[in-house]
Amino acid sequence: MPRVCAAQGIQPVTVTATTDLRGFLHGLPGVDRVGAEGRAAMLASRSIKTTAKQWALDMAISMIDLTTLEGQDTPGKVRALCAKARHPDPADLTAPHVAAVCVYPDLAHIAASELKGSGIHVASVATAFPSGRTSLDVKLADVRYAISSGADEVDMVIDRGAFLAGDYAKVHDEIVAVKEACGETHLKVILETGELLTYDNVRRASWLAMLAGADFIKTSTGKVTPAATLPVTMIMLEAVRDYRDAHGRQVGVKPAGGIRTAKDAIRYLVLVNETAGDDWLDPDWFRLGASSLLNDLLMQRTKMATGHYSGPDYFTLD
Amino acid sequence: MPKFEYAPAPESRSIVGIRESYGLFIDGKFTDTVDGRAFKTISPATEEVLAEVTEAGPEDVDRAVKAARKAYEPWSALAPAQRSKYLFRIARIIQERARELAVLESLDNGKPIRESRDVDIPLVAAHFFYYAGWADKLEHAGFGPAPKPLGVAGQVIPWNFPLLMLAWKIAPALACGNTVVLKPAETTPLTALAFAEICQQADLPPGVVNIVTGAGDTGRALVEHPGIDKVAFTGSTEVGKQIARSCAASGRKNTLELGGKAANIVFDDAAIDQAVEGIVNGIFFNQGHVCCAGSRLLVQESVYDEVLTSLKRRLGSLRLGDPLDKNTDVGAINSAAQLAKIRELSDIGEAEGAERWSPPCELPAHGFWFPPTIFTGVSQAHRIAREEIFGPVLSVLTFRTPAEAIEKANNTPYGLSAGVWTEKGSLILRMAAQLRAGVVWANTFNRFDPASPFGGYKESGYGREGGRHGLEAYLDV
Numbered sequence: 001m002p003r004v005c006a007a008q009g010i011q012p013v014t015v016t017a018t019t020d021l022r023g024f025l026h027g028l029p030g031v032d033r034v035g036a037e038g039r040a041a042m043l044a045s046r047s048i049k050t051t052a053k054q055w056a057l058d059m060a061i062s063m064i065d066l067t068t069l070e071g072q073d074t075p076g077k078v079r080a081l082c083a084k085a086r087h088p089d090p091a092d093l094t095a096p097h098v099a100a101v102c103v104y105p106d107l108a109h110i111a112a113s114e115l116k117g118s119g120i121h122v123a124s125v126a127t128a129f130p131s132g133r134t135s136l137d138v139k140l141a142d143v144r145y146a147i148s149s150g151a152d153e154v155d156m157v158i159d160r161g162a163f164l165a166g167d168y169a170k171v172h173d174e175i176v177a178v179k180e181a182c183g184e185t186h187l188k189v190i191l192e193t194g195e196l197l198t199y200d201n202v203r204r205a206s207w208l209a210m211l212a213g214a215d216f217i218k219t220s221t222g223k224v225t226p227a228a229t230l231p232v233t234m235i236m237l238e239a240v241r242d243y244r245d246a247h248g249r250q251v252g253v254k255p256a257g258g259i260r261t262a263k264d265a266i267r268y269l270v271l272v273n274e275t276a277g278d279d280w281l282d283p284d285w286f287r288l289g290a291s292s293l294l295n296d297l298l299m300q301r302t303k304m305a306t307g308h309y310s311g312p313d314y315f316t317l318d
Numbered sequence: 319m320p321k322f323e324y325a326p327a328p329e330s331r332s333i334v335g336i337r338e339s340y341g342l343f344i345d346g347k348f349t350d351t352v353d354g355r356a357f358k359t360i361s362p363a364t365e366e367v368l369a370e371v372t373e374a375g376p377e378d379v380d381r382a383v384k385a386a387r388k389a390y391e392p393w394s395a396l397a398p399a400q401r402s403k404y405l406f407r408i409a410r411i412i413q414e415r416a417r418e419l420a421v422l423e424s425l426d427n428g429k430p431i432r433e434s435r436d437v438d439i440p441l442v443a444a445h446f447f448y449y450a451g452w453a454d455k456l457e458h459a460g461f462g463p464a465p466k467p468l469g470v471a472g473q474v475i476p477w478n479f480p481l482l483m484l485a486w487k488i489a490p491a492l493a494c495g496n497t498v499v500l501k502p503a504e505t506t507p508l509t510a511l512a513f514a515e516i517c518q519q520a521d522l523p524p525g526v527v528n529i530v531t532g533a534g535d536t537g538r539a540l541v542e543h544p545g546i547d548k549v550a551f552t553g554s555t556e557v558g559k560q561i562a563r564s565c566a567a568s569g570r571k572n573t574l575e576l577g578g579k580a581a582n583i584v585f586d587d588a589a590i591d592q593a594v595e596g597i598v599n600g601i602f603f604n605q606g607h608v609c610c611a612g613s614r615l616l617v618q619e620s621v622y623d624e625v626l627t628s629l630k631r632r633l634g635s636l637r638l639g640d641p642l643d644k645n646t647d648v649g650a651i652n653s654a655a656q657l658a659k660i661r662e663l664s665d666i667g668e669a670e671g672a673e674r675w676s677p678p679c680e681l682p683a684h685g686f687w688f689p690p691t692i693f694t695g696v697s698q699a700h701r702i703a704r705e706e707i708f709g710p711v712l713s714v715l716t717f718r719t720p721a722e723a724i725e726k727a728n729n730t731p732y733g734l735s736a737g738v739w740t741e742k743g744s745l746i747l748r749m750a751a752q753l754r755a756g757v758v759w760a761n762t763f764n765r766f767d768p769a770s771p772f773g774g775y776k777e778s779g780y781g782r783e784g785g786r787h788g789l790e791a792y793l794d795v
Contacts, residue, residue, distance in 0.1 A: 029587075029588070029589055029590040029591070030587070030588075030589045030741045031589050031591070031592065032589035032592035032741075032761050034761070034762065035589065035591075035592030035595055035596065035761060035762065036589075036591070036592060038595075039591075039592070039595050045432065045436070045644075046324065046644075046645050047324075047327035047644035047645055048324060048325075048327070049325050049326075049327045050325040051323075051325045052322070052323060052324045052325040053325070055322065055323075056322065059322075238591055269322060270322075273320075273321075273322040274635050278320055278321050278322075281321045281322055
């Protein structure tokens, strides 16, 4: 199928063959590792205090995709998580609710019924998450199952094997097929950057996913180390920024995995602020895939309001 | 109004104790002037008076040189490992007092605390550590079996990196067995005076380091003093030429690190986002008060639009303001005189037909400020492409081929530094071989390390500072 490509400053062109897709992706400007990591480290040194910190803590809470993706997940666990999502801090109802709850497809119906009317999205992983190692038919069935169970956001994984083997067309066409199966359902494409390893690959995979129709690009499954990192997220933010300049379509970004502290979360917000800008400082365009992060944000939030830290026992586990 | 407004995050001033007035540091003690007078040093960000400092007269300079001469004999005869010990001690005290020194530097100079904290002061300590290690290994430095020191060094340093330039001058001089009389710049004397206290704290023998504050006249008295064996100067090419003339007349050894008009060359296959960071770091780091600043951007024509768009967007996110705020990227211009010079050259740029652009940027009401500025449509013939502005002003030129890039980059009376941005390793090596500049950075800019020699070609001066090469300037070889 024809693919339309464009990079910053380049008119969109229609790409019809694998070789063209390869030519396009390999023609994107490279990423200098030392420079990129240096920039991310500099931004991590920003000092966010007082009113700025208050704003950032609430914004971070409202961007969380509160996640449980374990073999041991049960309906009870998901119900508890949904209650936490609606009222993160029962002692302080001014705390915003999170953006979404993220579960496996077989539990999506529980989350959907628990979250009805709350404005909180139900995200479900699909496409043989986390490895993605099965046939396209099974992946598509997985997606349809998640949606029919009540998910309004689908987090798919790309075929990293095909990507690393240079079969960009396969990766592309699979995303297109999943997007078709999604219909109106919001599609997040997980690049699993911990398996792509180079920043050049992260940039190429980001563009590939966006060209294929991703609504969001997401760093990781959380099952591979390293998961989200600041430099990787920065490269992806540059990609969505440049993609919108070229195509006029805005794509969201979701770092996931390994973001545990309020300090980390604020660093991601600084990154968004100084890389992609204001338009992405919104739960519709930036998400944090996390679970334990929420309580640290709440502890910091209470500290800002009361002037002292409460112990972890003063915050609900889920 | 932006969504995410960073609240002020100022570094506390309370860690710094500035005295009301300072004398001259001669023979291990702060002493009153004999024939000088007092002047005030101010914070360029607020024009607030920070302290009263002494402008040393010729008699004062003479006392300082005599103290250094008296200290030279025992200091040069000291077991080299003992000299190491003192330098290591100084390095450790600098680390211990790093926060205080960073705040003091930002107050007196106007540079952002992020730079003094993360760049200047760590490099100062690193420089002393590095040369402390050389002191007892000089016979292995490649300058013969028992290289001898020169004697008393007269050192004059600029205001852009006050304590760092002090370290570049004093650390190798002492490691080699010389004693020094150093004159800091008149607008930034405070960290040098704090260093004098550190020398006391380290029990450095009296007279090994002498600090005489003052302006041009004091500097002239120092470099022309007959008791000096060696002159080391960092500053303007104009003053450098005067010093070279006076040293030539007396046959005195000298090293000069002068101005620059460095080309930062971006090829079409460069990592554009990182190149843009490098361009910003090259010219807006330290408000462009950097002799090796990448003040001439040479962009390959095929990526000109892309680079300029990214660069302008990036400039929009630079944070200009209070140097002590931890989130400030661009601080104050060091002095009213420097601000006037930057304004004058920028106006000339406009008058000569170049297109001037700055991001929307509110300048504080007090103090000396200049917005980050880009000139496009600049050609080699423009004065802003030839003269050192020494401010946050970038001249943008284009080229078509590597040969043209080299030709344009080298077409300047200066030759201090250059930058090359490309993902092609072979092109980096080819460019580095043909660029006539003392330092060529590849895919980075304004990176310093004590182990790496630094110095110029042509009107950027001669002699090298840093690394093994930096020892040569202070040895009789």
